[in-house]
Amino acid sequence: MRMRNKPWALDYLKTHSNLADVEMTYAGNVSDFFEDNQDLHIEVGTGMGTFITTLAKNNPDINYLGIELDKNILIRVVEKILEEDLKNVKVALLNAADLKEYFNSDEVDRVYLNFSDPWPKNRHEKRRLTYRSFLSSYKDILKQDGELHFKTDNQGLFEYSLVSMNNFGMQFKEVNLNLHLNEPDDNIRTEYEAKFSSKGNLIRRLKASF
Ligand code: SAM
Numbered sequence: 203m204r205m206r207n208k209p210w211a212l213d214y215l216k217t218h219s220n221l222a223d224v225e226m227t228y229a230g231n232v233s234d235f236f237e238d239n240q241d242l243h244i245e246v247g248t249g250m251g252t253f254i255t256t257l258a259k260n261n262p263d264i265n266y267l268g269i270e271l272d273k274n275i276l277i278r279v280v281e282k283i284l285e286e287d288l289k290n291v292k293v294a295l296l297n298a299a300d301l302k303e304y305f306n307s308d309e310v311d312r313v314y315l316n317f318s319d320p321w322p323k324n325r326h327e328k329r330r331l332t333y334r335s336f337l338s339s340y341k342d343i344l345k346q347d348g349e350l351h352f353k354t355d356n357q358g359l360f361e362y363s364l365v366s367m368n369n370f371g372m373q374f375k376e377v378n379l380n381l382h383l384n385e386p387d388d389n390i391r392t393e394y395e396a397k398f399s400s401k402g403n404l405i406r407r408l409k410a411s412f
Pocket of ligand 1: 246247248249250269270271272275296297298299315316317318319392393394395
């Protein structure tokens with residue numbers, strides 16, 4: 203997802219520093235970002251934020267942090283947080299490659315990956331958010347019983363991710379090849395999920411732990 207560059211994006215995010223961390227201010231002390239000390243779920247590549255803000259509204263007893271490397275997109279998430287006056291969801295301008303610099307070990311209860319960029323060319327394998335270097339970061343920051351939840355419509359990325367996670371020794375708790383057939387009541391459709399599902403693409407989901 204690429205958004206038109208907004209030269210004022212960083213300034214906008216900085217004026218909402220209670221909602222958006224653009225300078226790694228909370229690296230190493232992310233609990234200080236939130237009002238309440240409670241479980242922490244993060245979404246890596248949060249996009250426009252419908253998923254994470256809806257989860258936050260539905261689950262006030264969980265803290266949510268959306269990780270995104272595009273400052274222009276983060277504006278949309280901050281707008282949603284403000285509209286709904288949500289206290290338990292924040293965003294961080296951060297590359298997933300730097301997750302271990304931001305979070306302490308055993309700090310996160312759940313990692314969500316939704317419709318991550320597929321990077322189909324072999325030479326771009328290392329950029330896929332289910333490549334082993336990223337799995338290693340998730341393993342480090344997740345608590346022992348933490349889970350990774352991953353959704354995509356991209357069959358190639360889904361198959362790749364199953365193999366990558368299996369090779370990493372992960373355990374699968376759910377592998378669903380058609381999530382919208384008998385869609386679970388608690389499924390929250392992301393922006394990409396709504397778009398691809400309306401085109402007839404099957405949505406896959408897996409839940410796994412380390
Ligand atoms: N999760 C959203 C959804 O399902 O609608 C957005 C999906 S979009 C295809 C992927 C998002 O991941 C983009 O907003 C992109 O900027 C972000 N992204 C890609 N690589 C990233 C990385 N290494 N770290 C953080 N965000 C990343």
